[in-house]
Amino acid sequence: xxxxxxFAIVLFSATYIFxxxxxxxxxxxxxxxxxxxxxxxxxxxxxxxxxxxGKIFKTTDGGATWENVYSTDxxxxxxxxxxxxxxxxxxxxxxxxxxxxxGHTWTNLAPSITPSxxxxxxxxxxxxxxxxxxxxxxxxxxxxKTTDGGITWTSYNMANHAKALVxxxxxxxxxxxxxxxxxxxRGVILYxxxxxxxxxxxxxxSPAGQYVWKIQEVTTDFWxxxxxxxxxxxxxxxxxxxxTWVEMDAPIADMEGIGFxxxxxxxxxxxxxxxxxxxxxxxxxxxxxxxxxxxxFYFLDSTLAFASGNSVYKFSDSTSSNTVQPxxxxxxxxxxEVSLSPNPAGHFLDIQFHLPVRDNLRMGIYSAEGxxxxxxxxxxxxxxxxxxxxxDCSGVPPGAxxxxxxxxxxxxxxxxxxx
Numbered sequence: 236x237x238x239x240x241x242f243a244i245v246l247f248s249a250t251y252i253f254x255x256x257x258x259x260x261x262x263x264x265x266x267x268x269x270x271x272x273x274x275x276x277x278x279x280x281x282x283x284x285x286x287x288x289g290k291i292f293k294t295t296d297g298g299a300t301w302e303n304v305y306s307t308d309x310x311x312x313x314x315x316x317x318x319x320x321x322x323x324x325x326x327x328x329x330x331x332x333x334x335x336x337x338g339h340t341w342t343n344l345a346p347s348i349t350p351s352x353x354x355x356x357x358x359x360x361x362x363x364x365x366x367x368x369x370x371x372x373x374x375x376x377x378x379x380k381t382t383d384g385g386i387t388w389t390s391y392n393m394a395n396h397a398k399a400l401v402x403x404x405x406x407x408x409x410x411x412x413x414x415x416x417x418x419x420x421r422g423v424i425l426y427x428x429x430x431x432x433x434x435x436x437x438x439x440x441s442p443a444g445q446y447v448w449k450i451q452e453v454t455t456d457f458w459x460x461x462x463x464x465x466x467x468x469x470x471x472x473x474x475x476x477x478x479t480w481v482e483m484d485a486p487i488a489d490m491e492g493i494g495f496x497x498x499x500x501x502x503x504x505x506x507x508x509x510x511x512x513x514x515x516x517x518x519x520x521x522x523x524x525x526x527x528x529x530x531x532f533y534f535l536d537s538t539l540a541f542a543s544g545n546s547v548y549k550f551s552d553s554t555s556s557n558t559v560q561p562x563x564x565x566x567x568x569x570x571x572e573v574s575l576s577p578n579p580a581g582h583f584l585d586i587q588f589h590l591p592v593r594d595n596l597r598m599g600i601y602s603a604e605g606x607x608x609x610x611x612x613x614x615x616x617x618x619x620x621x622x623x624x625x626x627d628c629s630g631v632p633p634g635a636x637x638x639x640x641x642x643x644x645x646x647x648x649x650x651x652x653x654x
Contacts, residue, residue, distance in 0.1 A: 256496075261547055263299065263300050264548075265286060269288040271285070273311070273314045274541045277318070277319065280294075280297045285313070287311070287643065289307040289310065290311075291305040293338050304337070305341060310327040310328060310643050311325070312326060312354065312355065317362075317366070321335055323360070323368065324358075325356060327354040327356075329351065330343050331379070350390055352390065353615070354371035356370045356400065356401045357369045357400070363384055364382055365408045365430075366385060367380055368388075369403040372400075372446065374398050375398070378390070378400065378413060380430065391431055398420060399415045400414070401447070401448050402450050410427065412426050413425050413427075414447040414450045415446055416447075419439070422438075422445040423447060424450065424477070440462050440482060442605070443606060444607025446463040447460045447461070456475060456476050457474060457498040458472065458476065460480070461492065463490055466606065467605065468484065468490060469483065470483050470503060471483065483517045485511075486511045487503060487505045489506050489645075490504070491506070492505070492530050492543075494531075496534060496537045501516075503529075504532075505528075505529060506645045507528075509524040509526065510526065511523070526548050527544055528544040529544040531543045538550075539551050570591035571642065571644070573638065573649050580628050584628050584651065586598070586612070591619055593618055595617070598610070598639070599611060600626075608631070611626040632653065633652075633654055636651055637651065
């Protein structure tokens, strides 16, 4: 009887908390038709977002209004600030930027770093002196470190540990995690206790062709990571501060964004529409057609968070001034097209594609179960236009396959058969 009463109290408390806070649109949030890849808030009022169209926006009123404080021709992947003045932003085209005036002006640090980073996908600021950054999703994997407040940076080649790196989170000056793709092309989480001098592999997903995309410390003990895959949907969680991880089923494969308010209550999102919500630590999921194109969930605490995707979304008390707005259509198709011929394929497979914007592009052949078999195309900073090439399929056994395409702007799948 006592256990039943305790369970009822917990269930009532959780229901009460969740009822008070919900996700809602911010009517004046940035929404330029591209993708907002990152959002960061220093406190409940002051925050920034960075998008695929080279724009950085700033809010000083909790997201009620936004100012476009900086514009360039780059694709921004990540942004983070130490205080109201000093912050960093990473792009996918050879720029790693530092601001000392709250994001209004920026200096490119990349030319002063050896080797110069081709792209920066994740940033973690520890204190006024120590900060870390990683890249890139498109290989090679590297790790950046500063110990003098961002004046100078040291670049570390991570080829022995990771083929690509996407996210980074440091608990202290010496202890932290990075996520990405292992040398075996599996999703990987690496751990260091000496500021990146040595690394321990804490998790590696299966099979090949995956990334661990984002990592979040929900509590000291409970951590989660999103797994991006062309196969069955997966995510990973840890109950001991990131020392051991378990791979869990998830409702979506092309997952990038993951965010938990508590160890029980969380969300995952992808390039597609809406997100999925769990109330039992990821054992079960419910679809919620809210927003879309999620990349980052950023929690200030268990009752206040922001998410980046087609726009910036806010999780807070639904009675606040930023009220729930009607659902707006999500944006996924930006004009990218791929066609395959012949299909079924014989000795060769001809691939034609239309690229609407400058982009990084990787194409690979995957089994019907989503297992990566081999890469057939890889180019960085490819100009917009129409392209075609032929790949040799003579070594591919008869059966069902798909061509998996990864871009800065999304994941795409085209199915084909081999005779």
